[in-house]
Amino acid sequence: MNNEQKKVGKQTVKLQNPPKIICTTSIVGPKEGDGPLKDYFDIILRDDTNGKESFEKAESSMMYTAIKETIKKAKLEEKDIDYLLAGDLLNQLASSSFAARDMNIPFIGLYGACSTMAESLGLASLLMDGGYAKYVIAATSSHFSSAERQFRFPLEYGAQRSEVAQWTVTGAGSILLSNEGDNPYVTYVTTGIVKDYGIKDASNMGAAMAPAAVDTIYRHFQDTGRTPDDYDIIATGDLGLVGKEITQKLLLEYGYDIKDVYIDCGAVIYDNERQKTNSGASGCGCSAVVTCGYLYKKMLKGEIGKLLLVSTGALMSTTTSLQGETIPGIAHAVAIEYS
Incomplete structure (x- = not known):
């Protein structure tokens, strides 16, 4: 090839x-x-x-x-x-x-x-x-x-x-x-494009990152010919409850209904009400520990066959925020399978 x-x-x-x-x-x-x-x-x-x-x-x-x-x-x-x-x-x-x-x-x-x-x-x-x-x-x-x-x-x-x-x-x-072993394996890598829809609120990371998540998921489906039905789980990184809702709604406008297979790592890692985490979790460690812990172990047990991991990031800095800049977002997707 x-x-x-x-x-x-x-x-x-x-x-x-x-x-x-x-x-x-x-x-x-x-x-x-x-x-x-x-x-x-x-x-x-x-x-x-x-x-x-x-x-x-x-x-x-x-x-x-x-x-x-x-x-x-x-x-x-x-x-x-x-x-x-x-x-x-x-x-x-x-x-x-x-x-x-x-x-x-x-x-x-x-x-x-x-x-x-x-x-x-x-x-x-x-x-x-x-x-x-x-x-x-x-x-x-x-x-x-x-x-x-x-x-x-x-x-x-x-x-x-x-x-x-x-x-x-x-x-x-x-x-x-x-390259050796009978373990979950990576089949596709979809690299994201930076998206910026004008969000300036540094507290509202979900809204800032959701457009990038939507774009990368949409592009993955278009590039591969796959649909939500091809995955047992589509997991975004750390959009939280707010960003997760936005992502679902925007993907529907593209003709993709992901609600039956969709989770957000930031929405599941905490008990948001009991632990007072508001919209959920964020951070590099969010999709990392949920993937390395929860999702990977579910795959080893045979409970997840095909996973699309879509980690999301807000490309801001303390300097750009103080200068009144908007918050660009990025999302990268990796397909992981185990059969």
Whole structure:
């Protein structure tokens, strides 16, 4: 199969040698460990500092542990891993870079905001399909406290949260790809286009990201000829309750009804009413831990055969927000199957 045959449609690649997801690790904080999906996470921290002296160091330690545990599960060593693709929300990818400095693995840092799990997994899959690696790890992380004080307000300020606000997940997820094994495998990668519909409210991430999710899902269907009926689950990253509703409505206008197979990772990780998380969850760690924990384990049990993961990200910064800029959105999709 040549490159023209691998590329289907405008934005999608069909993998000739679908890489297998042979191991995953999910680590979450206490709040996430008290939510509906607690039984699916590998490690639940007792406190969100993880014994470190800052939230930023705690986040980096979560990513480091997730990666190391994934390698350990596969009975491999660091020297066996060809590439580490990882990203987070902090300035200059601090969590990922500082985790990588303690590992002897070639590192590619990525920033796709909260879309980074699908971005890293998609790029890792392309490396594997191209024959450039035997083992690749895709990872990402976020932390409520580090994200709050970078993007919003100092925690001590005690700012009131709006009804459309989301709670950044404290968590890290790691996925190991190989060409061997009888495991769930990646079949398609659809790369998203940046969409901006003029949202300026930094609290309303769901509304800012939903148009990008809609565009990528629509493009995936158009490129592949698939429909919602071809998937057991379509999971967006962290649109929350507000963004999820917008996405469903907009896709209906394109002729796609996804409600019977659609979940949003940000809408399911918390008990929003009991845990007071308003519209749900956000953050790089959101789709990461739900995918590495809940969705992957459901696939291994045979309860999910075909999954379309669509991680979503708001491409804002503290600088652009202060300058009155709007919030662009991005979404990347990865099809994962297991039969």
